[in-house]
Amino acid sequence: MSEIRTEELLIAVIARLLGPCRHVAVGASSPIPAAGAMLRRAQGDGRMTVNLLGSEAQNRFTSGGVELFDCAAQGRIDAFFLGGGQIDGQGNINLVGIGDYPDNKVRWPGSFGSAYLYHLVPNVILFREEHSRRVFVPKVDFVSAPGISGPEVNRPGGPKALLTGMALFDFDRARPGFRLRSVHPGYTLRDIEENTGFAFEHEADPETTEPPDPATLALIRGPIAAQLAETYPRFAERVFGSPAASAAE
């Protein structure tokens, strides 16, 4: 068994975060969350639904683009993934740009469905590999979607966790704020503090993120890599090489 790749660690962590979910949806261009969801499905009783937007093979929606959003509002989607060009300590996310709108110094693609799904999906996992003060800021310049809402707002959903290339955080909606759950192998609390622009709770000696066990790793490198290649052939090839070769490692 070769060394564990960062992508493999993240895939395993995501599968763990999805624990009891029955229906997980994954946005377009999200290979690691997609692989995490497929891994969790492979580990379960076979009845978990995974819908990858933009895929045909891994997508069971039949009512068009609106179905994801309706399905979320029905309470039928347990988990979704959001990213952000900026994420702040209140869980606010910014997918629009740096600086004052509309004269942004840096402009990103746009808010996608974040302003809606963040309100409606109970377990939103914030996923951003780059862990830097550029991304994790004290206050976002534009709120694509807010981390929390007042009691007058109908809001069954919100952030559950933040996963980066260095660490895993939980989000506490009551406080509100992030709490460091574990630091990935190879990083220290100091690394996290230096690269995070907002304050977060943490143990004095935080745990290390548990790497995937050999069985999980075999699952990732075998069937999950193969399934992923249907929708993300370029990602699958870059990370795993040819799925057949990986399965034989």
Add this chain to the structure above:
Amino acid sequence: MSEIRTEELLIAVIARLLGPCRHVAVGASSPIPAAGAMLRRAQGDGRMTVNLLGSEAQNRFTSGGVELFDCAAQGRIDAFFLGGGQIDGQGNINLVGIGDYPDNKVRWPGSFGSAYLYHLVPNVILFREEHSRRVFVPKVDFVSAPGISGPEVNRPGGPKALLTGMALFDFDRARPGFRLRSVHPGYTLRDIEENTGFAFEHEADPETTEPPDPATLALIRGPIAAQLAETYPRFAERVFGSPAASAAE
């Protein structure tokens, strides 16, 4: 060519009323309007759409039960047919019952889509074979759908004509009220007056409803009867006998 049946006259009149329509929808259990629409389609350039609710062969909707209503609101349905247990001189229709709701002395099935389609379809043809003071009343006991609306109401639709077993009326939305356009062969103005419970405008010597010419009659008894039998086999057999036999008359 045998004698013209009442149903055949009504079918021919309906086809004439549908003159320039591009898309006509017909509710369930409406064989005469359905036949009138199919006749008009057969007489045209082949691009007129006829959608019969509850039919598969004569129905091109693919978005479920809501599509008729959405399509009407889009302005894409030119004509529809409504009936009424009671119809009054303001064009109000009652499909709920006689007497005070909910203690109706007589209860009918209910309002169906009338409260919506009457507002949205530009050419609603009121069709009721029974021509009596029981049906055509001074004022309906329950307004399932109003004949007219104030200027504050977004209302592109409304009544265009009233066709009965005795006569054809136009509806004038400005006045508002009905005007007798023609009396069916075999009836007189006096018959109409005696059997109509509301006032209506008329010529001193009204025209007689023009019966279908031989070519139209042949169309009705041949291809239209055959098409109708797909959706209304019992009606088609009662009126036309076996379509093959009719076509050979």
Add this chain to the structure above:
Amino acid sequence: MNEPFIDLDALAAAIPDGAKLAIPTDYSGVAMAATRALVRRGVRDLHLVCVPTSGIQADILIGTGAVATLETSAITLGEYGPAPRFTEALKTRSIRMMDATCPAVHAGLQAAEKGLPFMPIRGILGSDLLTIRPDWRVIDDPFAEAPAPIVLVPAIRPDVALFHAPLADRAGNVWIGRRRELITMAHAAVRTLVTVERIVDEDFFADEMRTAGVLPSFYVDGIAEAPRGAWPLRLWSTYEEDEAALSAYAAAARSAEGFRVWLDNEGSAVPMAAE
């Protein structure tokens, strides 16, 4: 439920007394075999939501005293005449009646489908339905420059949607073709119970030419196989209605006594050959 495949009686048992139960119109796929199972188990206090009308199914449930509230745009046996048990129940005021209009039922379901409290809807203004449905509101359109009233109807969120379809696959996907009101019902309802003509081995998602007509399994909580499960009504594209049986019902149900005799002989006590 983890296993969606159950029998008709288990399916009927999964519809509790007092449920808000959504059923489709006669030509859309009516679960008549399941309705007989419901009658056998003596279901009570239903809030029946007809999408957007009903016929013999609602009339039978009303006749057996199973319906407390009836929300519908119409009840009729169509070519077979008025629905006698419905008419009688309104005369004796034994059910609470919520008269509607077809698109308002669809709009209410679509509101629930989107998790919304209400949906705006065109038309209706000037109809006495507004008077007898105080749960329907009129507001001034916030987007109009001049005063412009518009109706809002509240969400309809059924506890259970119940219908009959031609096919299900082994994964629990249901093929509903272009009868998409069944999909809206399933989206809107908390749980969806379905009877099908046949459960088949093929995977409905294997061929994109056919996926468009599929209700995905994650909306479906129970499936019972019921061949000719819409009988005596027709199932679009599969079989025609049974004219003799519908005529017999329409005649028998004209009196309470006639309905009882019909029920004992055909409606519930004797399971149909297929059940």
Add this chain to the structure above:
Amino acid sequence: MNEPFIDLDALAAAIPDGAKLAIPTDYSGVAMAATRALVRRGVRDLHLVCVPTSGIQADILIGTGAVATLETSAITLGEYGPAPRFTEALKTRSIRMMDATCPAVHAGLQAAEKGLPFMPIRGILGSDLLTIRPDWRVIDDPFAEAPAPIVLVPAIRPDVALFHAPLADRAGNVWIGRRRELITMAHAAVRTLVTVERIVDEDFFADEMRTAGVLPSFYVDGIAEAPRGAWPLRLWSTYEEDEAALSAYAAAARSAEGFRVWLDNEGSAVPMAAE
């Protein structure tokens, strides 16, 4: 139009300057051949509505100066990186930007589909999108007992919906499979123009197993046959994207000059082999 079958240039000519033009997202069926025809004819002043996002199609139209207003939830080339002409246009403020969120675009189209002035929508409260979209309103839910804000978005009624689908039949029905956002676009738009891989002889309404995925002809105003009409994007269930062509575009379009060269060589001036 009485005859729906036209060629690509006639289809492009049927989209007037200044039109509000709705286009689907990259994986839904993008009319790229028609877009090249639009560029050739020098279309201007479009109000582009992306349903609910776009990629290379919007980027090319923006790059050629064809877009006055851009209403979208995102513009991105996905795996190929940011959309360079979009980014540049925002930097130079050369287009009017209406940032949205995906379900709000769907809700606006559904409002138009229903002839409604607005649709309510969950979520969005607390987002800065509410600040920069003054056409979105917040009202107090009239059905709630305690104060409960809810967002209303106005109807989006495109002048033209434009997309690419696998098949049309001779009657002008278009097979869109389960990409039902294309149906919503057609319902919402005044006119719908479609390119298809092939026009086929079979009647799409002949077999109920296939009708569920059909956009009926009465919503369709023009159809042009365009084999590989989504190229270089993929067409679901038909062909994959052209990675080399998309990479080349992403690289070239990083500069205005590179984009112009790309456009002269590949984007518009030279009709594709298939056109």
